[in-house]
Amino acid sequence: MTHYLRLLRLFVTTELQFALEYRVNFALEILQMLVVAGTSVAAVLILFSYTTVMNGWTLGQMVVLLGVYYMVQGAEELVMQPSFQRFMEHVREGTLDFVLLKPVSSQFMVSFRHFETVQSLQVVLGLVITVVGVAGLASAITLASAVAFAVTLACGFVLIYALLLVLSTLAFWFVRVDNLLAIFWAFIDAGRFPVDIYPGWLRITMSTVIPVGIAVTVPAKAIAGLVDVPSVAGIVVAALIAFTVSRLFWKRGLRAYTGASA
Amino acid sequence: MIAVYRALFRQAFQIMSAYRIALYLYAIFSFIRPIIFLAAWVAVAESQGGRLGAFSTHDLAGYYVITIIVTHLSAAWDFFEFEYEVRQGRLSPKLLRPVHPIHYSITGNIMWKLWTSIAVVPVAVLIAITFDARFTTTPAHLAIGSVSLVLGASLAFVFGWIFASAAFWTTRVHSVVTLYQRAAFIFAGQVAPLSLLPGPLLAIAYALPFGYMLGVPADILRGGPDIPTALLLVGGQIVWLAIGIVLYRIVWSAGLRQYSAVGA
Numbered sequence: 001m002t003h004y005l006r007l008l009r010l011f012v013t014t015e016l017q018f019a020l021e022y023r024v025n026f027a028l029e030i031l032q033m034l035v036v037a038g039t040s041v042a043a044v045l046i047l048f049s050y051t052t053v054m055n056g057w058t059l060g061q062m063v064v065l066l067g068v069y070y071m072v073q074g075a076e077e078l079v080m081q082p083s084f085q086r087f088m089e090h091v092r093e094g095t096l097d098f099v100l101l102k103p104v105s106s107q108f109m110v111s112f113r114h115f116e117t118v119q120s121l122q123v124v125l126g127l128v129i130t131v132v133g134v135a136g137l138a139s140a141i142t143l144a145s146a147v148a149f150a151v152t153l154a155c156g157f158v159l160i161y162a163l164l165l166v167l168s169t170l171a172f173w174f175v176r177v178d179n180l181l182a183i184f185w186a187f188i189d190a191g192r193f194p195v196d197i198y199p200g201w202l203r204i205t206m207s208t209v210i211p212v213g214i215a216v217t218v219p220a221k222a223i224a225g226l227v228d229v230p231s232v233a234g235i236v237v238a239a240l241i242a243f244t245v246s247r248l249f250w251k252r253g254l255r256a257y258t259g260a261s262a
Numbered sequence: 263m264i265a266v267y268r269a270l271f272r273q274a275f276q277i278m279s280a281y282r283i284a285l286y287l288y289a290i291f292s293f294i295r296p297i298i299f300l301a302a303w304v305a306v307a308e309s310q311g312g313r314l315g316a317f318s319t320h321d322l323a324g325y326y327v328i329t330i331i332v333t334h335l336s337a338a339w340d341f342f343e344f345e346y347e348v349r350q351g352r353l354s355p356k357l358l359r360p361v362h363p364i365h366y367s368i369t370g371n372i373m374w375k376l377w378t379s380i381a382v383v384p385v386a387v388l389i390a391i392t393f394d395a396r397f398t399t400t401p402a403h404l405a406i407g408s409v410s411l412v413l414g415a416s417l418a419f420v421f422g423w424i425f426a427s428a429a430f431w432t433t434r435v436h437s438v439v440t441l442y443q444r445a446a447f448i449f450a451g452q453v454a455p456l457s458l459l460p461g462p463l464l465a466i467a468y469a470l471p472f473g474y475m476l477g478v479p480a481d482i483l484r485g486g487p488d489i490p491t492a493l494l495l496v497g498g499q500i501v502w503l504a505i506g507i508v509l510y511r512i513v514w515s516a517g518l519r520q521y522s523a524v525g526a
Binding site for chain 2: 024025028029031032035036039042043046047048049050051052053054055179182183186187189190192193197198199202
């Protein structure tokens with residue numbers, strides 16, 4: 001385990017050194033993040049200029065939700081997207097052989113090898129927005145709600161990770177699966193609002209096949225103390241099942257890999 | 263010119279036929295966001311007894327259903343491709359041809375929209391039924407709205423090229439485009455129908471070009487404004503289109519002088 005943590009630190013530091021070679025890009029990425037998050041907050045404020053509550057959500061809760069949305073999206077763009085993207089290139093070019101030869105878990109290598117380090121600031125920005133939202137909540141947060149928030153948020157990350165691992169694993173059979181990921185990108189946008197405002201088909205899609213909806217909505221509800229213990233248990237079980245299934249699928253896919261010229 | 267366009271359309275058609283599935287995928291982006299904001303506005307309206315100013319929930323649905331179609335038909339994506347062409351030096355051979363590069367883009371753009379609208383229209387119909395959309399469109403609205411739609415799409419296209427031309431000066435078009443798209447996010451009628459924007463934002467929206475690309479044609483086509491107002495808004499579109507074309511010509515010729523392909 002410590003071995004893996006040491007590797008992880010190594011990956012992050014090399015990626016950070018790489019990113020800091022292009023300092024203007026780094027600064028521009030931050031500027032873009034601030035503009036994107038700022039306009040999203042503005043959109044919520046425009047909606048709430050007409051009401052104080054939207055389908056049971058107050059302004060404070062909506063800001064929390066937006067913060068969680070940027071934390072989830074940031075985590076996804078920080079490590080999952082760059083790593084899986086590179087993995088798919090490896091499959092296409094046959095260079096995955098080199099990854100498989102290394103004496104570490106191959107799933108670990110394809111999932112956490114590459115970092116878009118600047119995106120860690122998107123996670124921080126999401127956290128800041130969340131804290132601002134929490135300050136605007138009517139009730140103070142309790143220890144229970146804070147724990148529920150942390151647990152459900154972690155489960156949200158796991159759910160998204162499992163989905164992306166499954167989609168990426170399909171590359172073993174279909175090679176070009178970038179297009180499937182494009183569908184994911186389109187739907188992630190719907191995570192900016194609580195999943196319960198959407199019409200049936202979209203709500204179901206966002207809660208099951210593309211679980212961005214619950215990954216964002218449940219933690220935002222949890223911190224406001226609106227989630228009961230069975231729901232937390234439910235999302236924990238769902239995350240465990242999703243992780244196990246995706247891991248089994250990954251192993252199955254790995255057996256289907258033949259290399260570029262083998 | 264007609265013969266040139268016929269050839270370019272045939273070419274565009276052949277390119278599209280080669281990547282059929284991928285083409286439809288990008289159509290998803292035309293309807294996801296309007297649906298998101300429709301759902302949000304309906305939730306807000308319902309908290310206020312089902313009505314916001316002049317909009318009932320059914321009017322909001324009407325606006326956003328039309329917005330799906332208008333978003334799709336006014337899509338412009340040249341900034342992404344053009345930066346690549348400049349950086350890779352692929353622009354050079356195109357410049358040597360007797361046809362301005364923009365014509366390839368025009369035909370490709372129109373062909374994609376014709377091809378993929380088959381996928382977008384059923385979604386719009388489905389959403390119209392789900393949310394029980396109401397349209398107060400008269401034949402006059404339809405006539406003016408159609409003209410407005412063409413003007414809006416042209417305006418988005420021309421501004422797309424103005425920002426694409428930034429590639430002559432910088433390799434960071436992506437950042438420039440993000441700023442452009444986020445301004446459009448607020449002011450084009452995506453986050454709210456223009457008339458629902460709070461006071462100062464509404465004034466800014468009518469002063470900027472973004473609303474004339476999306477919100478104005480969508481509102482006219484759903485039968486929102488009365489006819490004199492609709493005509494006034496179309497006038498605004500014409501003014502912005504004229505400004506856009508002039509700006510584009512200035513930026514393009516200045517950019518070309520600046521352009522030096524890798525290895526040239």
